Amino acid sequence: MQMRLLAKKAEEEKKQEEPERAPDPKEVLNRIFVDRAWEVFEAARRQYPRVTQTLQDELVRLILSGKLKEQITGEQLLWLFRKMGLDVRMETKIRILESGELKTIAEKLKGEE
Numbered sequence: 001m002q003m004r005l006l007a008k009k010a011e012e013e014k015k016q017e018e019p020e021r022a023p024d025p026k027e028v029l030n031r032i033f034v035d036r037a038w039e040v041f042e043a044a045r046r047q048y049p050r051v052t053q054t055l056q057d058e059l060v061r062l063i064l065s066g067k068l069k070e071q072i073t074g075e076q077l078l079w080l081f082r083k084m085g086l087d088v089r090m091e092t093k094i095r096i097l098e099s100g101e102l103k104t105i106a107e108k109l110k111g112e113e
Contacts, residue, residue, distance in 0.1 A: 028060045036074030044081050044088045051086060 033041065045052040062068035081088045095102045103111070 023060070023064065025056055025060050028063050029056065032059075032063060032068065032070065032072050033077075034071045034073055037072050037077050038074075040074040040077045040081075040088060040090065043090055044077075044086065047088060048081075048086050051084070055080075055084075 029041070041052070041056075044055075059068065078088060078090070094105055096105065096108050097103075098108065
């Protein structure tokens with residue numbers, strides 16, 4: 001019994017000595033981001049760094065408080081940015097599946113000649 005009390009007291013002292021580490025925002029967002037959400041988020045970060053940082057902080061706060069539990073897809077995140085008035089431009093690639101191989105339009109046209 002006394003050993004348990006000493007162990008518990010030592011554990012409490014250890015917790016008090018260590019400053020509480022803030023959770024890594026990427027780890028927290030990784031809980032709910034699915035599909036292409038990170039791709040959209042990083043594109044938004046490059047184009048609108050301040051707004052994206054504010055949104056990241058708010059999303060992390062909502063996740064940690066338990067108010068946001070649903071998964072967020074890339075499409076939903078893109079919609080959210082557009083609803084905020086930010087047109088996040090995404091890199092678009094068109095590829096064609098030919099004989100089990102993905103080719104760009106340029107590669108397709110080169111092969112046709």
